[in-house]
Amino acid sequence: MTFENSLSFAQSLDAQDGLREFRDKFIFPTSIETGEEALYFTGNSLGLQPKSARAHIETELEDWAKYGVEGHFHGRNPWFHYHKFFSERAAKIVGALPHEVVLMNNLTVNLHLLMVSFYRPTQKRFKIIIEKGAFPSDQYAVASQVRFHGFDANEAVVELEPRAGEHNLRTEDILQAIDNEADSLALVMLSGVQYYTGQAFDMETITRKGHEVGAFVGWDLAHAAGNLLLKLHDWQADFAAWCTYKYLNSGPGSVSGAFVHEKHSERSDIPRFEGWWGHSEEARFKMEKGFIPMKGAAAWQLSNAPVFNMAIHKASLEIFEAAGMEALREKSVKLTAYLEFLLKQVTNKSGEKSFELITPSDPEQRGAQLSILCLEKGRELFDFITKKGVIADWRNPNVIRVAPAPLYNSFEDVYRFVTILASFYN
Numbered sequence: 066m067t068f069e070n071s072l073s074f075a076q077s078l079d080a081q082d083g084l085r086e087f088r089d090k091f092i093f094p095t096s097i098e099t100g101e102e103a104l105y106f107t108g109n110s111l112g113l114q115p116k117s118a119r120a121h122i123e124t125e126l127e128d129w130a131k132y133g134v135e136g137h138f139h140g141r142n143p144w145f146h147y148h149k150f151f152s153e154r155a156a157k158i159v160g161a162l163p164h165e166v167v168l169m170n171n172l173t174v175n176l177h178l179l180m181v182s183f184y185r186p187t188q189k190r191f192k193i194i195i196e197k198g199a200f201p202s203d204q205y206a207v208a209s210q211v212r213f214h215g216f217d218a219n220e221a222v223v224e225l226e227p228r229a230g231e232h233n234l235r236t237e238d239i240l241q242a243i244d245n246e247a248d249s250l251a252l253v254m255l256s257g258v259q260y261y262t263g264q265a266f267d268m269e270t271i272t273r274k275g276h277e278v279g280a281f282v283g284w285d286l287a288h289a290a291g292n293l294l295l296k297l298h299d300w301q302a303d304f305a306a307w308c309t310y311k312y313l314n315s316g317p318g319s320v321s322g323a324f325v326h327e328k329h330s331e332r333s334d335i336p337r338f339e340g341w342w343g344h345s346e347e348a349r350f351k352m353e354k355g356f357i358p359m360k361g362a363a364a365w366q367l368s369n370a371p372v373f374n375m376a377i378h379k380a381s382l383e384i385f386e387a388a389g390m391e392a393l394r395e396k397s398v399k400l401t402a403y404l405e406f407l408l409k410q411v412t413n414k415s416g417e418k419s420f421e422l423i424t425p426s427d428p429e430q431r432g433a434q435l436s437i438l439c440l441e442k443g444r445e446l447f448d449f450i451t452k453k454g455v456i457a458d459w460r461n462p463n464v465i466r467v468a469p470a471p472l473y474n475s476f477e478d479v480y481r482f483v484t485i486l487a488s489f490y491n
């Protein structure tokens with residue numbers, strides 16, 4: 066479609082948007098700078114609060130008050146089974162079967178637990194492929210796993226780097242790197258969407274290649290869950306984990322999701338760290354010796370469910386269910402393309418480009434986020450837009466990340482944002 070750079074055009078796109086009423090289900094923060102409603106573009110970092118979150122938490126507070134410990138069985142959402150309220154809906158978010166997903170812990174914890182099962186190095190096969198500049202927590206997790214098994218992280222962690230002068234990894238280079246390691250490769254663990262550049266990887270092709278050389282392949286979906294259309298089951302991913310507070314709007318530090326492909330969950334040769342909540346439900350309160358795993362990913366649970374933060378995730382998944390991932394992705398592609406179209410017209414006073422977009426322009430290779438690499442006065446530009454009521458994200462040394470979230474951002478938001486940004490150069 067051909068876009069136009071005007072407020073009325075942006076408003077006409079909003080008028081055609083079948084998801085426009087979802088905006089009203091969220092609370093927009095007030096800009097500290099202007100005292101007015103912020104232009105919010107950091108749903109990739111912390112999604113906005115669903116208005117329904119409060120009632121979901123209150124339900125659990127009331128049931129706790131009313132029933133005490135008996136809320137485990139008599140509450141409106143019995144806490145004993147709490148993780149089950151998520152299976153169907155979370156499975157749709159990542160393209161899995163319901164018993165392949167479970168909500169538990171936080172993201173980095175889940176990455177560790179899943180590496181316990183899927184990173185079991187031998188003297189010959191001990192390397193892990195990650196992307197260079199991966200989210201720091203992932204780097205620390207991977208390096209510490211490697212050292213835990215007695216290997217040298219400098220040797221065992223293979224970091225993939227874009228070609229000189231390029232910002233993104235080419236799929237062909239990722240496949241080549243996997244081939245290069247082949248027999249020494251134990252695990253490929255990349256992000257679904259790279260947090261800094263916004264690049265979305267070809268998860269299906271990379272997963273297939275990893276398996277071809279005999280490695281496991283796991284995905285960190287922190288920036289992909291609730292953003293891209295995912296098909297973890299069909300892609301045959303071995304495992305995945307994601308947080309729920311970014312595109313999934315479930316509140317700071319909220320519970321994480323984990324996926325274990327069903328081909329692995331019944332295998333007795335795949336070890337895991339175990340706790341009572343992964344134990345067969347029928348037998349759990351018998352408190353007997355001997356672990357009997359629950360079916361599927363639920364066997365990886367250690368502890369009883371953190372009900373209060375999961376209550377918000379429950380509220381959030383109801384919204385995703387009503388909107389539908391396919392409709393969201395369709396809007397997202399258009400919304401981000403509009404942002405890109407407008408940004409590309411911005412020049413400085415001398416008519417030159419003062420930034421470049423390092424996120425791929427192919428919609429298949431990105432989600433909602435665009436990363437703006439500033440060629441001059443980046444920090445001043447960021448401070449300027451912040452003063453004008455925009456909430457975006459600054460990453461040293463010179464990148465501004467913006468992510469229009471299709472659930473609650475409008476085409477008008479995007480238009481107003483770029484207008485503010487362009488006015489910096491006037």
Ligand SMILES: *Cc1c(COP(=O)(O)O)cnc(C)c1O
Binds near residue numbers: 171173200256260288
């Ligand atoms: C946001 C994010 C994290 C955060 O980890 P937590 O354990 O939830 O604090 C980790 N990895 C990636 C890739 C992220 O984007």
